[in-house]
Amino acid sequence: MSRVNKNPHAGKTGPTREFIKLVNDMARQRRHSDIIRDFAECAYLAIAQRVPFTAPERAAQMEERFVEIVKRGGGEPYRDQLSRLLAMTVDGLEEGGDFFGAMVADLGALNEGFGQYFTPFEVSRLMAEINLPDDEMRRLVEANGFVTGCEPAAGSGGMIIAFSEVMKSRGFSPATHLWFTAVDIDPFCFHLCYVQLALLDICADVYLGDSIANRFQEVASTPAKLRFLATHGSKVSDYVRQSRIEPTAPVATAPARVPAPQLDLFGGAP
Structure with a gap:
């Protein structure tokens, strides 16, 4: 992993600053990179599981993985913190641009083994x-x-x-x-x-x-x-x-399913 910026707040304002501040507060017992990776995966699971294209078997696996991450992080308090990070992400994206962009580098979450560098x-x-x-x-x-x-x-x-x-x-x-x-x-x-x-x-x-x-x-x-x-x-x-494309992603609407409440990061059970 890349190194954490010693002063990741510097020059940051609004949702970006609040996001980094909360991650710093959460990082007193865990690494910054672990927290941001947990957040990214849980947010992905919470959103993708609700999309009708997701197969029921995969949705069940997503639910299990979500519960596993939250439990490992400390249960409901950790889930609440992840929910707050998601709300800040929504606010940040409303301001335009790549919200995560340079921020994940400041938090030490880039993989140096892959030579990762996000384009400005x-x-x-x-x-x-x-x-x-x-x-x-x-x-x-x-x-x-x-x-x-x-x-x-x-x-x-x-x-x-x-x-x-x-x-x-x-x-x-x-x-x-x-x-x-x-x-x-x-x-x-x-x-x-x-x-x-x-x-x-x-x-x-x-x-x-x-x-x-x-x-x-x-x-x-x-x-x-x-x-x-x-x-x-x-x-x-x-x-x-x-175009002679061979799609592996669906090109037709799948039946709707009822999402699992354990996967909610949006402020309450669906």
């Missing part, structure tokens, strides 16, 4: 502007109804967030006009990316795996994909067929 969001935004000119975006939306993208080393999802912000600035909805595939080999990044894209209402299939070797252990679709499929219907299947 300003750079991601510039790259999005350059790679998706306004006229090209409008041509793609007119032709297909949406724009697709693939991020093979997604990290916390900063590049995808930048693309979605560019789309919104041009009058399009990331939930209905953008369909992204995101991949990362690190479970921590997989969780971070999924949480941010899900909370930002971005349609995405997020994969845990190796994009070079084309080997994947897990895939989770964000809640926005339900609206994306409802909006475009058969256009999605037509696009997949014409």
